[in-house]
Amino acid sequence: MDFVKNTFEAIKARAHYLRNWRLFYKWSIAAGLVGVLGGIGALLFSYTLDAITPLFDSVAAALPDPRLIAIIPAAGGLLVGIIRHVWMPEAFCSPCATDAMIDIIHEDGGRSKFKVPFVTILTASITLASGGSAGRECPTALIGTGFGSISSTIIEKLHLDKLLGFSFTKDDVRVLAVCGAAAGIGAVFRAPIGSALFVTSVLYIYGMEYDLVLPSMISSATSYLLFSVFYGFEPLFNAPFIWAFNVFDLSVVLLIGVLASLVGILYLKVFYGIFRRFRSMAMPDWLKPALGGLLMGILVLFIPRVWGMGYGTIQDIIDLQLALPMLLLLVIAKILASSLSIGSGGAGGVIAPSLFIGAALGGAVGTMATQLFPGAEAHPTLYVIAGMGALYASVGKVPLSTAIILCETTRNYTMIIPLIVATTAGFLASGTSTIYESQHADATRETADILRRVPVERVMAKDPFVLREDTSAQDVLRAVGTSGHHGFPVVNDDDHLVGVVSWTDARALPYEERATTPVSEIMTRELIWLRPTDSTRTALDMIEHNKIGRVIIAEPDGKRVLGVVTRADLINAYSEWISAT
Known part of the structure; x- marks a missing residue:
């Protein structure tokens, strides 16, 4: 009797082992396909942005008076408004591209309209090339989700599941949409691991969908490799220092995390206040991004560093090139600039602005900390990056993945402990406040529902x-x-x-x-x-x-x-x- 029981248990264990291999085989093909298409989508976006940027730069250089620079983002906003009005008017209702991505995954089962990634490539490129104070990461996530949906259609139309011997269900369409978002983020951030964790957790305020990590990781890594072949494997930011355990540093980053939650809540109030104000305006939707671009352009006349994505300024802050008054000014100015660019209907994301605001905040707190305690063993660069992570974790509700992404984007993995302290503090102190209105509340409760x-x-x-x-x-x-x-x-x-x-x-x-x-x-x-x-x-x-x-x-x-x-x-x-x- 024991022999029969032991044999049965061995067969069950073997079947479970084989099942894991079948899943790996399935997702290697399906998620790998999404990774290739998502990487191509990220390349198309980057090439389009690189091609359009010189056009706006030449127009800016030809202006008779530099003070007319405000018409550049206004013109970009007008083009974006017209394109969206003609081909994708529903985009005006989403605060940012990540919200649209989350809606596709939660509400549409991963099915995206075929035109979504291509219209997003064009509109986001115009917004960023014309100086819009936004980021490319959220649009890339939406682009990737669109290519994930296209991948599902390819599998279904060509019957690849039957030809290659794996199952493909309606639920898998949603999985591939998540994989597409991971592919997009992993490519532009050069962060395949953190991006896979990001897309499985940004769907919720609390928790994540753990069973989607494997396919997302495959997709993200594939896209990252493909994208980096063309754009290089260099880190997005340079932060060459080695961190060792330091109580002073941990105390400072903990303080930064708490302060970042307060600044994050301010960012949310300003962002959604401007977004709802533009939505209620008695003027055509296609004109609103032009107005937002004009107002943002006027702000640029006084504070030029809020122009565009701001990666150069973030690196300058990391390199400790900016003084304390400028850092404090940039915190407020970037909140206003990104809220005007995105909240008015521009096609951009909130991740890069959040990192910018957080970098300025972390740099300001770090500067004050080192001035107050000149004898302490401090790492000011760490405080800048901790501010980046804490600010975005507080508004995006993704503490763990944000910490890992920043380690990957800087290739500095010694920062992982203080970054987790900072992002967790920002996440907890900000409560349920989120910049993504489409996020569901609790992944654990939803996945527990059999x-x-x-x-x-x-x-x-x-x-x-x-x-x-x-x-x-x-x-x-x-x-x-x-x-x-x-x-x-x-x-x-x-x-x-x-x-x-x-x-x-x-x-x-x-x-x-x-x-x-x-x-x-x-x-x-x-x-x-x-x-x-x-x-x-x-x-x-x-x-x-x-x-x-x-x-x-x-x-x-x-x-x-x-x-x-x-x-x-x-x-x-x-x-x-x-x-x-």
Whole structure:
């Protein structure tokens, strides 16, 4: 008996081992494809930005008076507004590109319109090339998500899953969208590990989707390698110092984390105040980015360093090139500049501005700390980078991935402990305040919901009792007695679903009309149905929202009825799953 039991356990262990290899094989192909396409998308974005920037630079150089520089971001905003109005008007409703990316993953199941990545490449390139105070990381994440959706379409249309021997479901479409975002971020940040963690955690204020880390890592690493072949493997920022354990440094970065949360909350209030102000303006949406660009351009006349992405200024702050008054001024100025550029409808992201603001804050706190304690063993460069991480962690709610990304972008992994201290402090002190309105609250609660993970085809009653269009109302009532159900799908002569009828529909007729009235005259034609791959949570939500007793399960085209699932079916199945676990 023990021999049989031990053999069974060995087979189970072996099956689990093989299952892991099958998953690795599957994601090596699917996520690898996304990594290649996402890397190409990042290259297209970078090449487009590199091609458009000289055009705006030449216009700026030709201005008769340097004080007219404000018309450059205004002109860029006007072009972006027109392009969005014509091809992607829904983009005006998203505060930034990462919000649009999160919506695609959470609300659309990873399905993105084909035009989204290409329109985003063009509009984001124009915004940044014309001096918009925004970043390229959020647009690249959205571009990557679009290419992740395209990858799913390629797999489905070419039947690559069947040709190469792996399964591909509706849920995998969402996974590839996440992989696409990781590919985009991993390429432009030169940070494959942190980017994979970033996209699996930025979807939520708390927690992350751990089961998506492997495919995201494959996609991000592939994209990073492809992108770096063309743009080099050099770090994004240079921070050449070695950090050893130091209580003074940890105390300073902890203080920076707390202060960054306060500045982050200020950033959110200004950003969303300007965003909502522009949304409520009584003027066409396509004109609003031009107005935002003009106001930002006027600010540039007084503080030129808020122009563009600001990576050069961030490096200057890291190199301790700016004085304390300028650092404090840049904190406020960059908040205003990025809020005007992005909040008015410009195509850009908030990651680079957040890093800029955080760098200025960290540099200011570090400068004051070293002046107050001249004898302390300090690392001022560390304080700048800690400020970058703490500020973005406080508004983006991604403390761990931000710390790792900054280690990767500087190739300085000795900073990991103080960076985690700073980002965790910023994250905790800022509470639930987030710059991404599309973030869901808690990943743990959502992934713990077993109904989200089980397709409705595992619960539905197959070969359901259906009625024809010419069935009489009286026969409907008889069917209630023989089947025990109170509602039925109705099909036509081609067995295509055309409606649904319930016993209340039939009973509402006068008694003398029930025998002669066909179902086609009393049935409901506004169909509520699901595909077999939809989740049981979707089925239960649909039943509760529409106050119905059952949902029809049909083929993807909605024509042939495959089954019916009732509230009782879902409750019984849920009870069995809970007891089994």
